[in-house]
Amino acid sequence: MAEEKTARLHLAGKDYDLAVLSPTAGPDVVDIRKLYSEADVFTYDPGFTSTASCDSTITYIDGDKGELWYRGYPIEQLASESHYLEVCYLLLYGELPNKDQLVDFETRITRHTMVHEQMHYFFRGFRRDSHPMATMVGVVGAMSAFYHDSIDINDPVQREIASIRLIAKVPTIAAMAYKYSLGQPFVYPRNELDYASNFLHMCFSVPAEPYHVDPALSRAMDRIFTLHADHEQNASTSTVRLAGSSGANPFACIAAGIACLWGPAHGGANQACLEMLREIGSVERIPEFLARAKDKNDPFRLMGFGHRVYKNFDPRAKVMKESADEVLDLLGVHNNPTLQVAKELERIALEDEYFVSKKLYPNVDFYSGIILEAMGFPTSMFTPIFALSRTVGWISQWKEMIADPQNKIGRPRQLYVGSPRRDYKPLDAR
Numbered sequence: 054m055a056e057e058k059t060a061r062l063h064l065a066g067k068d069y070d071l072a073v074l075s076p077t078a079g080p081d082v083v084d085i086r087k088l089y090s091e092a093d094v095f096t097y098d099p100g101f102t103s104t105a106s107c108d109s110t111i112t113y114i115d116g117d118k119g120e121l122w123y124r125g126y127p128i129e130q131l132a133s134e135s136h137y138l139e140v141c142y143l144l145l146y147g148e149l150p151n152k153d154q155l156v157d158f159e160t161r162i163t164r165h166t167m168v169h170e171q172m173h174y175f176f177r178g179f180r181r182d183s184h185p186m187a188t189m190v191g192v193v194g195a196m197s198a199f200y201h202d203s204i205d206i207n208d209p210v211q212r213e214i215a216s217i218r219l220i221a222k223v224p225t226i227a228a229m230a231y232k233y234s235l236g237q238p239f240v241y242p243r244n245e246l247d248y249a250s251n252f253l254h255m256c257f258s259v260p261a262e263p264y265h266v267d268p269a270l271s272r273a274m275d276r277i278f279t280l281h282a283d284h285e286q287n288a289s290t291s292t293v294r295l296a297g298s299s300g301a302n303p304f305a306c307i308a309a310g311i312a313c314l315w316g317p318a319h320g321g322a323n324q325a326c327l328e329m330l331r332e333i334g335s336v337e338r339i340p341e342f343l344a345r346a347k348d349k350n351d352p353f354r355l356m357g358f359g360h361r362v363y364k365n366f367d368p369r370a371k372v373m374k375e376s377a378d379e380v381l382d383l384l385g386v387h388n389n390p391t392l393q394v395a396k397e398l399e400r401i402a403l404e405d406e407y408f409v410s411k412k413l414y415p416n417v418d419f420y421s422g423i424i425l426e427a428m429g430f431p432t433s434m435f436t437p438i439f440a441l442s443r444t445v446g447w448i449s450q451w452k453e454m455i456a457d458p459q460n461k462i463g464r465p466r467q468l469y470v471g472s473p474r475r476d477y478k479p480l481d482a483r
């Protein structure tokens with residue numbers, strides 16, 4: 054990054070020159086790191102709407118153009134021409150693998166998909182009807198109790214093993230959480246299957262009969278993983294980085310990311326969106342729900358709509374919409390009422406002055422639930438699938454942060470608006 058431009062802050066009769074950093078792509082960034090020590094002021098930016106919390110080489114979003122790149126490669130190209138494990142390699146190591154590197158990486162991931170047998174007993178402590186996300190937060194966090202040999206974050210070899218373990222085992226844990234919620238036996242991973250097929254196998258097969266993974270569905274699953282793999286400094290990724298900045302172990306950090314992702318404004322939106330589409334139920338009821346979304350006195354929001362960064366369209370939603378059509382076609386599902394409601398809702402909202410003026414477009418969560426439902430997943434599994442896909446992004450961002458010599462513990466400041474100093478009063482004097 055070249056430090057050529059400066060920004061001048063005029064404050065209390067003094068001028069302060071602040072370096073302006075120029076990124077590879079995107080807006081310039083004013084460097085305020087020395088502002089407090091030099092000018093004795095903080096900046097105020099709740100929700101980080103204008104604040105870059107780190108520099109990163111992994112993912113780039115151009116919200117105005119509706120572009121998303123992983124390591125410089127557009128998401129549309131990766132979704133159509135690559136596959137999830139190759140994308141994982143790209144995110145983790147910065148370059149696309151050659152043939153040998155890919156085979157080696159796939160082998161390492163495949164050889165780590167089983168979880169320690171004792172973890173099976175650990176699951177049994179959860180209520181049988183636990184939400185799979187609740188189970189995942191607990192079990193992924195508990196990996197630090199099962200894999201002591203990969204929690205020293207200062208050892209690059211241990212960091213690497215922890216990364217491989219997480220990418221390999223999180224699908225197994227997500228599938229186990231699902232099986233547990235159904236009361237079905239856990240299904241062990243199968244090494245001859247690819248990553249997406251193995252996940253479908255662990256979710257949908259039962260010991261009583263053979264299960265065949267449809268390659269077209271596996272491809273659609275793989276594309277969902279790819280589309281969710283990383284998304285620069287979103288809430289859960291920032292949570293992972295903040296947790297990791299204290300030196301916490303990687304399993305604890307990823308558990309923190311999963312906990313954050315669960316919220317309905319973030320990854321929980323895919324479940325909330327499908328439930329909303331079902332509640333709308335028919336095209337005739339769309340105006341009623343649109344009116345509610347626009348009503349300032351009603352907390353209802355159109356789930357799967359809007360994004361902090363995308364102000365044109367979400368490129369992931371475009372791919373997801375095409376995929377929804379393909380998957381439903383493949384499964385012979387015609388005139389799916391939820392898809393009909395979704396398409397009509399999108400059409401009407403995109404012509405509506407409220408949504409147009411606020412630049413609210415369908416996001417990745419708008420169509421993903423329709424595909425996952427058609428594949429046979431209950432809504433409670435939508436966010437766990439997002440979590441398992443995003444694990445590689447969290448890990449890549451965490452590794453980048455740990456390897457950065459500038460890494461400091463994350464510690465935001467505040468604008469204190471509480472009581473001024475006051476003296477304690479004994480109980481009988483209050």
Ligand code: CMC
Pocket residue numbers: 287317318319320321322346347353354355356357358359360361362411413416417418
């Ligand atoms: N429905 C109706 N109005 C909306 C919506 C929506 N979905 N999203 C934003 N608005 C309005 C909001 O009321 C506000 O209006 P005003 O300026 O009059 O106060 C304006 O648009 C800007 O919204 P904001 O809440 O200030 O924007 P934000 O950047 O803080 O929030 C968001 C982004 C994604 C949290 C929000 O758009 C939202 O709640 N969407 C629904 C939940 C959702 O789909 N989340 C998934 C996001 S993509 C995947 C992921 O991140 O996991």
